[in-house]
Amino acid sequence: MQITIVGTGLIGCSLGMALKKQGHHITGADSNPDNLEKALFRGGVDEAKELTEALKDTQLVVLCVPVNAVKELIVPILDAMPDNAVLMDMGSTKEEICAVAGAHPRRADFVAVHPMAGVEHSGPLAAHVDLFLHARVIVCDAQKSATNALNTVLGILQELKMKVIFMDARQHDRQLALVSHLPQFIAYALSAMEDFGDPSNKDWVELGGGGLQSSIRLGKSDAGMWIPIFQQNKENILKYIDRYMHKLQEMKYLLETRDELQMLELIRSSNKNYEKLNYRSNKPETVVPDNEATKLFYS
């Protein structure tokens, strides 16, 4: 297939590497020529073109840019791409993106996709051919995409051996705020604490163990990707920040008042939630189709 990847950073370049392996021809477009050059070097694209050129004769356009750029590019790309082409995005938010697409006459040629894959590093040099292998991928508002568009996208996701979950865009943004955007937000807050720069804590780098490394790892993530996610999913994220701070306040009170029984209770809930997540990691891999859109699609 003739595929155009717009945005050749970590996600775009990794995707290109995996799809080239499947025999597809990849054209890359990027407003950052440095990214494009590195993606060519990494083998993530077969050729580099200006966006307008890259849209000619393409069969599938994949937006691998930050979610603010996804919103800006959907309309011009749907306007310009060939009649039989399909557009998909790879953004971490879905409600605002689907709203923009929904206002376009070619909405049915668009498929809203969110791969649950990524690392704290960014850019084409951090790309990996197996970044998406066996990872989960969410397809949103699938009933608003045409069957042939959905078939094209699901075929690609199957080639990548990803596990597809169908979900509506609103539910996606609400749930992702809890499982992804909140953890990222609080990791930034921890990592940004001025105390790490305090000379009286000069030994912190030597003293930090695996716990700090786990907690601070997300602090490395790219601001250019995350600030637009925070903005687009602001209301949901703010709600969970409040609930998280409430839980911190509660725990702080239990510590101050030496209420060890209630603290034990609270920690046992933590342990249980960890077990649930851990149970999943050990489960055999399955496709999880679970809502109306899926039933429609598979019927």
Next chain:
Amino acid sequence: MQITIVGTGLIGCSLGMALKKQGHHITGADSNPDNLEKALFRGGVDEAKELTEALKDTQLVVLCVPVNAVKELIVPILDAMPDNAVLMDMGSTKEEICAVAGAHPRRADFVAVHPMAGVEHSGPLAAHVDLFLHARVIVCDAQKSATNALNTVLGILQELKMKVIFMDARQHDRQLALVSHLPQFIAYALSAMEDFGDPSNKDWVELGGGGLQSSIRLGKSDAGMWIPIFQQNKENILKYIDRYMHKLQEMKYLLETRDELQMLELIRSSNKNYEKLNYRSNKPETVVPDNEATKLFYS
């Protein structure tokens, strides 16, 4: 050497496995007979005894119990162990423990030790012979220990190939509150959020990616170990919780007011702190002796 390990959970059993490999004879004591049986099965102890029996003819006693139990056991063990024996602990707090030891006539036979090693799992079945290999280990208030006691303990730490850092107990507790106890506290708070049990979030387990896994991993840690640490280092931890919540508030305000420039600034500090920590992980391994006690000891 004849070594007695008191507490044969993750830490005690792992230590026993490593020291047996070095040819030492390990006697285990544990108020929990189930732990002791599993430690025998794992090869973490050569024989199991009642504590009083286990102290006879021993040359080194290692306390591998939660820090509240360390505080309770120091005095009876210093009272009962042979005249030439040495006592060390492996607790994650040091100020209260050193204060208890400091009030005993045999203070010089005690060495306060904190290995920066551990995993989120607990118990002898999670033990690993290489748990301590190349890990950092902090020795506190070394100038209050006798030279022969310090020699015995540093010999053992060298056999384990650990990297020794000297520090005073007060400084230890203050710095560890930031790099270890705060990250643990906030991971418990995140993992304990009721939203993970909310039926409208039933998909969270499927949706959680690597970010959530990093953040929630510490939520698995054992309450029996951590509640006493929180209590013994309460003042320092409360101070850092306040500062962390202040940073969360600041970030929340930047999100609410769409102040993307300030948000970028904040995230860049996160990125920088991550880089410092990451830089350390890539450094060649070195022993880091850095204070008065070290100079005394090495002179």
